[in-house]
Amino acid sequence: MRKILVIGIGAGNPEHMTVQAIKALNRADVLLIPTKGAEKAYLAEVRREICDRFLENPACRILDYAVPVRRADGSYEDGVHDWHRAIAAIYERTLLDELGEDQTLGLLVWGDPMLYDSTLRIVGHVRDVGRVAFGTEVVPGITSVQALCAGHGIALNRIGLPVEITTGRRLAEGWPESARDALVMLDGVQAFRTVTDPEAEIWWGAYLGTPHEILLSGKLADVAEAITETRAKAREEHGWIMDTYLIRRPAGEEEAA
Ligand SMILES: C[S@@+](CC[C@H](N)C(=O)[O-])C[C@H]1O[C@@H](n2cnc3c(N)ncnc32)[C@H](O)[C@@H]1O
Structure with missing residues (x-):
């Protein structure tokens, strides 16, 4: 079965990466890196530095994706909901188009995935849609x-x-x-x-x-x-x-x- 590995990477210092996170990084067949905007560009840079320093699996593919823009019109809740669905569609397409049956997708989450981060909720949407079966594993990270x-x-x-x-x-x-x-x-x-x-x-x-x-x-x-x-x-x-x-x-x- 395919797997999504949600890896907490720490809050800005590549040395926040735990041994567990480094091992998880090296289990991924594909890593998805979000890009867009000045802040996101910096965050993407830290993720890339983490990969340069700690990734030893030459077969692992790093794929960039442009983070969809959140709608500012309508209610805040509706905007967030639609935004999450758009990201869920990207995760789903990556699972279906880029991963083989038993392969693993790594998502590098800023800080820790349990703190003001929607990655786990978005992964939940992908599961609810039900077009692709996958397991999930979470690796904690150092929070801000x-x-x-x-x-x-x-x-x-x-x-x-x-x-x-x-x-x-x-x-x-x-x-x-x-x-x-x-x-x-x-x-x-x-x-x-x-x-x-x-x-x-x-x-x-x-x-x-x-x-x-x-x-x-x-x-x-x-x-x-x-x-x-x-x-x-x-x-x-x-x-x-x-x-x-x-x-x-x-x-x-x-x-x-
Ligand atoms: C979407 S939340 C993500 C939090 C993250 N999951 C964590 O564990 O820290 C983004 C907020 O986290 C805080 N944050 C994250 N990284 C930070 C950093 N390096 N320095 C200061 N605040 C940071 C800020 O309050 C920022 O607005």
Whole structure:
């Protein structure tokens, strides 16, 4: 039976590749590499560097595919749904046209496939459509959350306290009710500026794990402006940015006990 190997490749540093991920890479007969746009071009470059460094299977074929563009009209959910279907069609065609009966397709997923990544959902669509039978195996990777915490030398959680992992879009709608600590990803709106707690602290990181890595931290009220400016400048310079941050608000006494 054909197989899809979903391999977490880490968040930007090829050395995030685990031994398990390297072994998985070398089990693939075909690797699919997404391309398009400045950010995607950089991500494709990291994937290629990973293949140059770790791929020892000369028979493995690396195929590029242009990531379909997500529709901006209509609802966000409909746009994402159609976008996923379009990518699912690419996976399906690759399985049918490029792989033999017992061959393996490797998908190199940024960070870890379980964190704000749709690859597993898209693979699920291909399975649901049912035109091609295949098995799936997932290999975990180093996430940008781990890279952020390692960069700052901090633990993600405080003792006994929860951390809400959320998006910039959601944080901009209001502080999450269930936690005093929020780890924010996919923030195109710099939602940290909406947090008004004067005691809040932030640990921010951009291009984590890459040679362009930037780390800033401190009391949010003191560093928010510097983060906004640094972010805008870096984005202008590189043509894209990926950033992640942790915000901690002081825990009430009952919460910290
Ligand atoms: C689609 S999600 C993918 C997350 C990925 N699966 C992971 O495990 O980190 C993309 C978001 O992850 C974060 N991210 C991924 N790589 C990053 C990096 N090298 N530096 C900073 N943030 C990163 C950013 O918040 C970005 O908007």
